[in-house]
Amino acid sequence: MRLNNKKVIMRAKEGKPNPEKAIDIFRMVYYSILIGLALYVLYYFIMKSLLIKGEGFVTFDMVKIEAPYNGLIKDLNITKKIKRGQFLCNIQERIKNNTIVSKNFNTTQLENLLVKIDTLKVKYRAKKKELILLQQEYNKMVPYNSLGLYSPKSTIIQNLKDRIYQTKVDINILKVQLQDYLSLYKKLKSKKDIITISPIFKYIKHPIYSPTQGELFKGIERNDTPVKVTELLFKIQTYKNLRVVGYFSQRYIQDLNIFDKVKIVVGEHEYYGKIVDITTTSSNLKFKTLQKLKVTIIPLEGDESFWKKCNLLRVKLRKYKWL
Numbered sequence: 090m091r092l093n094n095k096k097v098i099m100r101a102k103e104g105k106p107n108p109e110k111a112i113d114i115f116r117m118v119y120y121s122i123l124i125g126l127a128l129y130v131l132y133y134f135i136m137k138s139l140l141i142k143g144e145g146f147v148t149f150d151m152v153k154i155e156a157p158y159n160g161l162i163k164d165l166n167i168t169k170k171i172k173r174g175q176f177l178c179n180i181q182e183r184i185k186n187n188t189i190v191s192k193n194f195n196t197t198q199l200e201n202l203l204v205k206i207d208t209l210k211v212k213y214r215a216k217k218k219e220l221i222l223l224q225q226e227y228n229k230m231v232p233y234n235s236l237g238l239y240s241p242k243s244t245i246i247q248n249l250k251d252r253i254y255q256t257k258v259d260i261n262i263l264k265v266q267l268q269d270y271l272s273l274y275k276k277l278k279s280k281k282d283i284i285t286i287s288p289i290f291k292y293i294k295h296p297i298y299s300p301t302q303g304e305l306f307k308g309i310e311r312n313d314t315p316v317k318v319t320e321l322l323f324k325i326q327t328y329k330n331l332r333v334v335g336y337f338s339q340r341y342i343q344d345l346n347i348f349d350k351v352k353i354v355v356g357e358h359e360y361y362g363k364i365v366d367i368t369t370t371s372s373n374l375k376f377k378t379l380q381k382l383k384v385t386i387i388p389l390e391g392d393e394s395f396w397k398k399c400n401l402l403r404v405k406l407r408k409y410k411w412l
Contacts, residue, residue, distance in 0.1 A: 139409060139410050140407060140408070140409060140410075141337060141341050141344055141345070141407070141408040141409075141410065142337075142405070142406070142407060143335050143336055143337035143338075143341075143384075143405075143406035143407075143408075144335065144336055144403065144404070144405060144406060145333050145334050145335030145336060145384075145386070145403070145404055145406055146333070146334060146401055146402060146403050146404065147331075147332075147333055147355075147396060147399045147400055147401065147402050147404060148332060148333070148334055148400070148401060149326060149327060149328045149329060149330060149331055149332075149400060150327045150328075150329045150330040151306065151324055151325070151326055151327070152300060152301050152303070152324070152325045152327055153321060153323075153324055154177070154297065154299070154300070154321075154322045154323040154324075154325070155319050155320060155321055155322060156180060156316040156317065156318055156319065156320045156321075156322050157180070157295065157318065158180045158182045158295050158318060159182060159316070159317050159318055160180040160181045160182040160183060160295070160315070160316065161180070161181045161312075161313050161314065161315055161316075162178050162179070162180065162181075162309050162311070162312055162313065162314040162315075162316060162322075163178065163179040163180070163181045163294060163312055163313070164178055164179045164294075164312070165177075165178045165309065165310075165311070165312050166178060167305055167308055167309075167310075167323070168305070169304060169305055170302075170304060170305075171299050171301075171302060171303055171304065171305055171325050172299065172302050173299060173300070173301055173302040174298055174299060175298065175299045176296060176297075176298055177297045177298065177299055177308075177322070177323060178296075178297050178309065178322070179294040179295060179296055179297070180294070180295045180297060180316065181292050181293070181294050181295075182292065182293050182294075182295060183290050183291075183292055184290065184291060184292075184293065185289065185290055186289055186290055186291045199274065199277055199278060200289055202270060202273060202274045202277070203274070203289045204289055205270055206267065206270050206271060206274060207289065207290060209263055209266055209267045209270065210267065212263055213260065213263045213264065213267060214313065216256055216259050216260045216263060217260060218311075218313065219256055220253065220256045220257065220260065223249060223252055223253045223256060224253065226249060227246075227249045227250070227253060230246060230249070297322065299323075299325065301325060301327055302327070303325045303326050303327040303328060304325070304326045304328075305323065305324075305325060305326075306324040306325060306326045307321075307323070307324040308322060308323035308324065309322055309323065326400070328393075328397055328400075331387070331388060331393075331396050332365075332385050332386065332387055332388075333353055333362060333385075333386040333387075333388060333404060333406070334383065334384075334385060334386075335351070335383070335384045335385075335386055335404075335406045336381040336382065336383055336384070337381065337382045337384060337406070338381065338382070339369070339381060339382055341382065342382060344408075344410050345364065345367055345382060345384065345408070346364070346367075347364055347365065347366070347367065348363060348364060348365075349363070349364045349408065350362070350363060350364075350389075350408070351363070351364060351384075351386050351406055351407070351408045352406070352407040352408065353386065353388060353404055353405075353406060354404060354405040354406070354407060355399055355402065355404050358391075360388055360389070360390040360391045361388075361389050361390055362386040362387055362388045362389055362390075363386065363387050363389055364384050364385070364386055365385050365386070365387050366384065366385035367382060367383070367384050367385075368382075368383045368384075369381075369382060369383065370383040384406075386406070
């Protein structure tokens with residue numbers, strides 16, 4: 090019996106596989122990002138525990154001039170640059186005339202008429218000024234209306250038109266009333282048995298002068314503006330006594346002391362300043378809590394012209410706990 094020889098087929102040698110790279114380019118980027126994030130978090134918590142943050146604004150002395158009398162503003166003389174001793178305006182005060190005259194029934198009527206006429210004149214002037222302001226406000230909206238930003242039926246436009254119309258009606262009524270009372274006054278005064286009397290009111294002008302030099306920051310802009318005692322007339326920026334008024338969270342009360350150095354960050358610029366006063370107050374700035382530590386800081390760096398440009402500018406405040 091014959092056996093068939095079986096052939097054994099051997100595979101060729103494949104060789105050793107190429108070794109896999111331990112770290113490829115993608116893993117390097119991945120680990121770099123992880124390390125960067127870890128360092129950033131570590132830096133954040135370290136700086137948070139060592140750095141005190143606050144906010145504030147640059148300011149100078151501001152002189153306020155208040156009205157010492159009740160009356161109307163007259164003879165305004167305001168300029169951008171204010172000089173010391175410069176005449177700013179007059180306040181025309183109206184006072185009752187207490188001159189004693191002999192009276193009879195007709196003189197009493199005249200006095201009552203004069204009071205009524207004077208009151209109507211004041212109302213008439215006030216309505217005329219109100220009409221001017223309303224017309225100016227309406228004229229500002231005309232360009233927007235022509236561009237289609239306001240429809241003809243807009244409540245804003247319509248309300249202004251109604252107010253202007255009503256003001257014109259009131260002016261015409263006051264004008265007619267004033268003419269009637271003036272006519273009656275002339276008739277009564279023309280009678281021979283009437284004694285000529287002094288005016289019911291007399292007017293005194295009180296001049297207001299600037300106590301300092303500087304730049305006009307805010308003030309009365311029109312003559313015949315009524316003012317009351319202690320009402321603000323003008324605010325003058327003197328650019329004296331430069332300081333930064335800052336606010337810090339009350340949790341830093343143990344870390345802030347007089348004469349500590351504080352970094353003032355204005356845009357891309359950084360300047361050092363010195364704390365000269367610390368008080369507790371409720372700030373007007375929009376912080377998370379109203380109760381704050383108010384600090385007064387005197388800048389130690391930066392020239393005068395730079396700080397003038399930063400007047401009333403909001404700044405950031407930074408202080409390291411070890412300084």
